[in-house]
Amino acid sequence: MRLPTGLVSRPMSILGTRVVRTEDPVFLTRGATYTDDLTDERLTGALHVTLVRSPLAHATINSIDVEEARNAPGVVAVFTGADCDIAPALLFPAANKKMLRPFLATDRVRYVGEAVAAVLTEEAYQGEDAADLVDVDYEPLDAVVDMKEALKDEVLLFPEAGTNSVTAMHLNKEEPGDDFFADCEVVVSREIVNQRVAAAPLETRAASAYWGEDGRCTIFCSTQNAQSARDEVAGWLGMDAKDLRLILPDVGGGFGAKIGADPEFALVAWLSKKVGRPVRWNESRSENMTGMVQGRAQLQTITIGGDRDGTVKAYRLDVVADAGAYPRLGVALPMFTRMMAPGTYDIPKVWSTAQVVATTTTSTAAYRGAGRPEATQAIERAMDLFADEIGMDPAELRKKNVVKPEQFPFTTKGGAEYDTGEYAKAIDLACEAANYEGLRAEQARRRERGDALQLGIGVSSYVEITGGGAFVENATVQVHADGTVTVLTGTSPHGQGHATAWAMLASEELGIPVEKITVKHGDTDLIPTGAGTMGSRSLQTGGVAVHNAAVELVELAKQRAADVLEASIDDLELDKATGSIVVKGAPGAKSVSLADLAGTEELKVFHEWDAKKPSFPFGAHVAVVEVDVESGKATVERIWALDDAGPILNPLIFDGQRHGGIAQGIAQAMLEEVVFDPEGQPLTATFADYGIPSAAELPSFDLVTMETPTTINSMGYKGVGEAGTIGSCPAVQNAVIDAVSHLGVRHIDMPLTPVRVWTAIKEAQEATR
Amino acid sequence: MIPVGFDYQRPESLDAALALLAEHGEDATVLAGGHSLLPVMKLRLAAPEIVIDIGRLAELNYIRVDGDEVAIGAGTRYRDIVISDVLAKECALLPAVTRTVGDPQVRHRGTLGGALAHGDPAGDLPAAILALEGTIVLRSPRGERKVPITEFYTGVFSSVKEPDELLVEIRVPRTGATGWAYEKFTRRSNDWAIVAVAVVTAPDGARRIGLVNMGSTPLRAKATEAALAEGKSIEEAAALAAEGTEPPADNAGTPEYRRHLVTVLTRRALQTAAG
Numbered sequence A: 001m002r003l004p005t006g007l008v009s010r011p012m013s014i015l016g017t018r019v020v021r022t023e024d025p026v027f028l029t030r031g032a033t034y035t036d037d038l039t040d041e042r043l044t045g046a047l048h049v050t051l052v053r054s055p056l057a058h059a060t061i062n063s064i065d066v067e068e069a070r071n072a073p074g075v076v077a078v079f080t081g082a083d084c085d086i087a088p089a090l091l092f093p094a095a096n097k098k099m100l101r102p103f104l105a106t107d108r109v110r111y112v113g114e115a116v117a118a119v120l121t122e123e124a125y126q127g128e129d130a131a132d133l134v135d136v137d138y139e140p141l142d143a144v145v146d147m148k149e150a151l152k153d154e155v156l157l158f159p160e161a162g163t164n165s166v167t168a169m170h171l172n173k174e175e176p177g178d179d180f181f182a183d184c185e186v187v188v189s190r191e192i193v194n195q196r197v198a199a200a201p202l203e204t205r206a207a208s209a210y211w212g213e214d215g216r217c218t219i220f221c222s223t224q225n226a227q228s229a230r231d232e233v234a235g236w237l238g239m240d241a242k243d244l245r246l247i248l249p250d251v252g253g254g255f256g257a258k259i260g261a262d263p264e265f266a267l268v269a270w271l272s273k274k275v276g277r278p279v280r281w282n283e284s285r286s287e288n289m290t291g292m293v294q295g296r297a298q299l300q301t302i303t304i305g306g307d308r309d310g311t312v313k314a315y316r317l318d319v320v321a322d323a324g325a326y327p328r329l330g331v332a333l334p335m336f337t338r339m340m341a342p343g344t345y346d347i348p349k350v351w352s353t354a355q356v357v358a359t360t361t362t363s364t365a366a367y368r369g370a371g372r373p374e375a376t377q378a379i380e381r382a383m384d385l386f387a388d389e390i391g392m393d394p395a396e397l398r399k400k401n402v403v404k405p406e407q408f409p410f411t412t413k414g415g416a417e418y419d420t421g422e423y424a425k426a427i428d429l430a431c432e433a434a435n436y437e438g439l440r441a442e443q444a445r446r447r448e449r450g451d452a453l454q455l456g457i458g459v460s461s462y463v464e465i466t467g468g469g470a471f472v473e474n475a476t477v478q479v480h481a482d483g484t485v486t487v488l489t490g491t492s493p494h495g496q497g498h499a500t501a502w503a504m505l506a507s508e509e510l511g512i513p514v515e516k517i518t519v520k521h522g523d524t525d526l527i528p529t530g531a532g533t534m535g536s537r538s539l540q541t542g543g544v545a546v547h548n549a550a551v552e553l554v555e556l557a558k559q560r561a562a563d564v565l566e567a568s569i570d571d572l573e574l575d576k577a578t579g580s581i582v583v584k585g586a587p588g589a590k591s592v593s594l595a596d597l598a599g600t601e602e603l604k605v606f607h608e609w610d611a612k613k614p615s616f617p618f619g620a621h622v623a624v625v626e627v628d629v630e631s632g633k634a635t636v637e638r639i640w641a642l643d644d645a646g647p648i649l650n651p652l653i654f655d656g657q658r659h660g661g662i663a664q665g666i667a668q669a670m671l672e673e674v675v676f677d678p679e680g681q682p683l684t685a686t687f688a689d690y691g692i693p694s695a696a697e698l699p700s701f702d703l704v705t706m707e708t709p710t711t712i713n714s715m716g717y718k719g720v721g722e723a724g725t726i727g728s729c730p731a732v733q734n735a736v737i738d739a740v741s742h743l744g745v746r747h748i749d750m751p752l753t754p755v756r757v758w759t760a761i762k763e764a765q766e767a768t769r
Numbered sequence B: 001m002i003p004v005g006f007d008y009q010r011p012e013s014l015d016a017a018l019a020l021l022a023e024h025g026e027d028a029t030v031l032a033g034g035h036s037l038l039p040v041m042k043l044r045l046a047a048p049e050i051v052i053d054i055g056r057l058a059e060l061n062y063i064r065v066d067g068d069e070v071a072i073g074a075g076t077r078y079r080d081i082v083i084s085d086v087l088a089k090e091c092a093l094l095p096a097v098t099r100t101v102g103d104p105q106v107r108h109r110g111t112l113g114g115a116l117a118h119g120d121p122a123g124d125l126p127a128a129i130l131a132l133e134g135t136i137v138l139r140s141p142r143g144e145r146k147v148p149i150t151e152f153y154t155g156v157f158s159s160v161k162e163p164d165e166l167l168v169e170i171r172v173p174r175t176g177a178t179g180w181a182y183e184k185f186t187r188r189s190n191d192w193a194i195v196a197v198a199v200v201t202a203p204d205g206a207r208r209i210g211l212v213n214m215g216s217t218p219l220r221a222k223a224t225e226a227a228l229a230e231g232k233s234i235e236e237a238a239a240l241a242a243e244g245t246e247p248p249a250d251n252a253g254t255p256e257y258r259r260h261l262v263t264v265l266t267r268r269a270l271q272t273a274a275g
């Protein structure tokens, strides 16, 4: 494998060291300033927006009476869909053009929580009182929650569309032959559910808006990408994007659900203009649990075929994805699921299909992994099912079928071009760390004894796409006369630690300490372009842009210094110990600092980097669970995670991303599920009902390190933001099923709650009786 | 998540609280720890006109031995029950059960009286007091009455308590430091019980079993208790624990699952209690 040049290890480099996050002291002491905390003077006298939300999943609206609400204390204005002249919008381009989302519902509501009226009050509490007084006369319609039911097109969300089918973007041009699995000795097939989950960031959605006298609108809001959110809002409002400024205060988590703008942002701007006053909106947790986009929500049919010697020959994945009521980014995600369908394996025949369907539920979009975890879960379940069927060790089966190091770059049957990887080695290292053989021996002992507490061991091998959406990112690096540095980035951290990481990258090239470097992001006037933070893209796009900008800045400084020092540019270099340009090999000779150069003329470089391609981090996880076969309760005891995302810039941040990711993967496997009853009523709209784990539900994580650089950028960096989630979830699900497989259980859908595990054991035993 | 507007009163004495309650009747709601009341008010599922805060009444905050019983003031916080030396010695089941309620914040605010008055069938304390065959002391300006816990609950969240009555004291027998167990089965560590089983050995040596979340009120596992009294083994007796129960269905479990789970937990609790 060819190693990129940037990787030659450098003496005294800050890269690869555990620099403590510079953003943390504020977060840990006075606290962050989120959108709703803002005391910006431009928001003085702001009215509070309270949205009246539909209590029904599907209904026509006969009438809305706002008279009483208008006369309630503190109410300045009440608006309904009839007043709102923002044209209903198609929230995802490839969706059915008839599936338009109104900004306030007019004649019909399509999910519980859809906004039907906006109440503007002097104080927030007055809004809740007045919202109760808005009288909406609904005519209930049948809800459709089940994806298969929705596909029947019996209950239509958009009668004008004539179908609930959302898109044709995943249609295949051809069909596989009937003989797809003909050469396989063994074929296993089953339907599995990748359940709907909520991103549940600690900061809910929020936006505030005001209009300046210059006719420009400023929106403070919580999003993962200010620039694209600006463009979306401008599009919805029919404005020139130049007349709109988005400013991001601290953003308290996103996990994909804050990608882009929410329709509420446009509504808030429109309301502000309408009443001629600044307005602010911040939703409650229960509103967030129905209003914020949700993730996963795929029904999958997996079919895997091969020979008894463990050769996998053919794999087929058929996906039905739930778009929710108003199609959004969720429409596109099956594309990643299909592309990543074969996972780490070199399978000769791979086929996939996807359908996306609208239901009377909350819309879906990206959630940590966004389409790739669904692919991994499917193939990793398929591998275990196949291993069980032929009686082969699941780790062995995986190693036998993975893409081999000499095959890279490797173009898969899913259409992805894997850059670099050592998949078998990753499995070996993770298994070795876990003492896989020893665990299997302990498992055998417990099975033999018939213990109530059975041991389960789950293995996952994964590869994923990072930086897969937007390849281009920019950075500006400027040295100031006082020796400080400003870095502007088009990425948009909301927990990822870019203030530290980008400063490290700049510091490395400039020889200026991290403490003197300020990283700025998320203000569209300051940074007009940029693609934000999502899809684990930031380091390999925005980070590389910062690196490149800093390298260019040093070149620029040398050019300028050549005049000052009257030396040839080729004889000059940056002395990183002092941050000065010096003459090579002439200690004590004349030098000039970057700060002094900046004092004479602006020392600033804008760099746009086009990665052109995504990269493909990979890894292997081994999970160990205990299952109480009497009660069905499964407990994750240990997890060994090997996540290889290339060279590690800052192990503290790298491991932090893995910790959070692993926790979310375990959470999906064990606890979390957004549930609607058949009438479309959400049953998990509070944190009492929705199963977010705490530290008490999680084991401590054993991290195994491996660093295989990518070839797509000079630094070798891949992304790690979603890796932990993608690797841990299938390992844990496989482990729980493994714990009870000797009782005849072959599969249990997530989340693996006690009742589900117990029911699976009972059914398996009844079947063998 | 903002309650409907209400008037707030904080009487300085128990008598003043009783007088206020008598004056306002059903328009008033008593506020103790607030950890059941405030959530429902914030969700606007309850909208009392007047909230009478008894949370700071020292008169209701005590734990003391009184004859054959331990008397606990209704306003006693969970936290004080958990750390009580008197209870550790005289009725150790109670602190053990209380330790499993919610999280530290909840335990610093929530009160025993509030939990019993609220009467959530999924709550830990009602079933524990039922297993203990405790007594509820109710008071109003009309006087005081003692109601055995076995006669207190009439249905989901409902009891024989009249609107003008305050729960002032809970009395439990001195069952000692041993011979008890509490098996609480949850999804997450801080969650409410999917099912829980409290076992205690009564002063006469009989084992009494309280069940959480197995019906519309806390229940006793009567068939299991009877089987044990007849000398049946723990295994045999525990298998009967679901008799006479009507467990609910929700995301955490089907009635069938709960009926199974209660037998497992009852067996384990009885084994632990037997030492």
Ligand SMILES: Cc1cc2nc3c(=O)[nH]c(=O)nc-3n(C[C@H](O)[C@H](O)[C@H](O)COP(=O)(O)OP(=O)(O)OC[C@H]3O[C@@H](n4cnc5c(N)ncnc54)[C@H](O)[C@@H]3O)c2cc1C
Pocket (backbone or CB within 6 Å): B029, B030, B031, B032, B033, B034, B035, B036, B037, B038, B039, B054, B074, B075, B100, B101, B102, B103, B106, B109, B110, B111, B112, B113, B114, B115, B117, B118, B120, B122, B123, B124, B125, B165, B166, B167, B168, B190, B191, B192, B193
């Ligand atoms: C996050 C969270 C987790 C929880 N987890 C658990 C758990 O695991 N297990 C569990 O059992 N409970 C749990 N609870 C509920 C908790 O136990 C409550 O505190 C308790 O049920 C009520 O006690 P309180 O003092 O807070 O009562 P309040 O909320 O103040 O009052 C509850 C009701 O009782 C009435 N009331 C209160 N005191 C009296 C009195 N002296 N006389 C007459 N009426 C009175 C009130 O008017 C009100 O109707 C949890 C609560 C929260 C918020």
